[in-house]
Amino acid sequence: MDRIYLDNAATTPLAEEVIDAMVQVLKVNFGNPSSTHSFGQEAKILIETVRREVADYLKVTPAEIVFTSCGTESNNMIIKSCVNHLAVERIITSPMEHKCVAETVMDMKKRRGLEVVYLRPDSNGDISLDDLVQQLKSSDKKTLVSLMHANNEIGNLLDLKKTAQICKEHGALFHSDTVQTMAHMEIDFSDIPVDFASCSAHKFHGPKGSGFAFIRKSSGLKGIITGGPQERSLRAGTENVCGIVGLGRALELSLKNMQAYTEHIKSIKEYTIQKLTQIIPGIRFNGRSAEESSLYTVLSVLLPFKDPMIGLKLDMKGIAISQGSACSSGAAKPSMVMMMLLDDEDMQRTTPLRISFSHLTTKEDIDALAEALKEISQPFIIENADGTYR
Template identity: 55%
Template structure:
C-alpha cells in the first residue's frame, strides 16, 4: 500500500543533511559544554556557532536566543516568567492559541495571578483587531498580549507587525508563538518588533527535542528550570548539543531553499483546493485557509459537507496520514477548541474538519490519492442520506 504523509504541521521528516550533521556531532563531539577542558569547549563552540547563525538569520543578537527542548517549553517559559517576574497582571489572548499557551494561561488564571481577556473571534477565524486596540488603551495593569503568528489548525495569519506597533504604543509586552512560521517565512524579528517568540526544530525538518525562544534584550525573563545556570541562567540542564546543531542546520536549509519550496507548496495547495472543489460538491474551507495570501501556505483546513467522526481512521486504512485538528494532545478525535470557537453546535454536527499540511516533499500524486479516497467516502455518505 502506498503511504501518503499529509500531516506536516504536526511534525516533518528530518532531512538527511540534518541527520548527517547530527551524526557527526554524536560521533566526534561528546564533551559536556559546561566542562572547561577541550572536549567541553568543542561542544560549547558548536552551541554558540548555532546560536550566532540563528540570530543572524532572524536579525537579532545571539544574546536574545535561548535554546530549549521545544515550542511548548519556550511558550511556557515566556508566559509564566512574564507573570512571575515581569509584574504582568493582565493577559490578552484568544481561544485559538496552541494548547501549550491556552493551558499555561488557564493555570495562571486559576491561581489568580493575572486577569485574562480572550479576544472575540470573527467568523473567518481572525481576531477582532478593533477590540484589541480598545483594550490596549487601558494601561492601568501591566499587560502581555499572547497571539500566535499562524494558527496551527486553520492557518490564519495574524498581523504581527501591526500588533507589535499597537503594543509598543501602549507600553505592552507582546509574545507570539511562531512555531508554524519560523523557517517557513523569512522573518526579521527586529522589523516585526515582537518581544518574545518561539520555535521548534521538528516543524522545519529538524530533530524533535530541540527549539529556542527569542527574548528581546533586557527583557529580564527568569528560569522555569533551575540548576547549573546553562543558557545564561534561563534554562538549566546539560544542553542537547546535537539537537541544537540539527536545529541550526535545518533552519539554514529551510531558508536557503525557501523560495523554491514556497512556490512548490503553494502550487500543491492550489491544486488540492481545485481538485476538492471538483470532486466533492459542497466542500468548504475553515477560516481563511483557502486564501494563499492570508493563511499559512503549507496548511489547508477542509470542511467536508457531512459528519464523519471516523474519517481519520478511514483515511489511515487507505494509507493516508492526516489530522482532524492539531496534534498538540493525544487521544480520540473530538471537536477542537478552534472549531468550537468559530462554529456553533449545529454547524459542527453537519461537517467534518480535516487539516492537510504540506511539505516540499508533497507531490500531486499524494494529493490525487487523498482526493480519490475522500471522493469514495463522500459517495458513501451521499448514499446513506439518499
C-alpha cells in the same frame, strides 16, 4: 501499500542532511559544553555557531536566543516568567491559541489570580486588532498579549508587525507563538518589535526535542528552570548538542531553499483546493483563502458530512492526516478552534480535516487523497432533485 504523509503541521520528516549532522555530533562531539577542556569547548562552539545562525535569520543578537526542548517549553517559560518575574497582572489572548499557551495562561490565572481577556475571532478565524486596542486602553494593569503568528489548524496569519506596534504604543509586552512560521518565511525582529517568540525544529525537518525562545534582551525576563548558568542562566541544564546542531542544519536548508519550497508548496495547496472542490460537492475551507494572509503549509477542510472515523479510514488507506492539531487529535470533542468557527448545525453535520504540506508533497499524493475521500464520501452525499447535495 505506499504511505502518504499529509500531517506536516504536526511534525515533519527529518532531512537526511540533518540526520548526518546529528550522527556526527553523537559520534565525535560528545563533550559537555560546560566543561573547560577541549571536548567540552568543541561542543560549546557548535552550540554558539547555531545560536549565531538563528540570530542572523531573525536579525537579533545571539544573546537573545535561548535553546529549549520545543515550542511548548519556550511558551511556558515566557508566559510563566512574565507573570512571576515581570509583574504581569493581565493577559490578553485568543481562545484559538495552541494548548501550550491556553493551558499555561489558565494555570497562571488559577495560581496567581491574574486577569485573562479573550479576543473573540470572527467567522473566518480573524482577531480584530481594533478590539485589541480597546482592551489595552481599558486597563492600567501591566499586560502581556499572547497571540500566535499562524493558527496551527486553519493557517490564518496575524499581522505580526502591526500587532507588536500596537502593544508597544500601549506599554504591553507581546509574545507570539511562531512555531508554524519559523523557517517557513522571512521574519525580521529588528523591524518587528515583538518581545518574545518560540520555535520547534521538528516543524521544518529538524529533530524533535529541540527548539528555542527569542527573548528581547531589554525585557528583563528570567528563567524558570534553575540549577546552572547554561543558556545565559535562562534555562539551566546540559544542552542537547546534537539536537541544536540538527536545528541549525534544518534551518540552514530551509533558508537556502525557502523560495523553491514556498513556490512548490503553494502550488500543491492550490492544486488540493481545486481537486477536492471538483470531487466533493459542498466542500468548504475554513479560515482565509487569500495567499498573502494564510500560511501556505496548512489547509483546513470542512467535509459536508459527519464521519468521526475518517482519520482512521484514511490511515487504513495509507494516508496520514489530522482531524485537528496534533495535541488535540486524540480527543473525542472538537478542537477549540473548530468550536469557535462552526455553529451547532455545522458541528453536527460536517467533518473538519487539516491537510498540511511540505516540499516533499506531490500532486500524486493529493490525487490519492482525493480518490480516497471520494470513495469515503459516496455513502454520505446524496444529490437532491434540484442538483444540490445533502
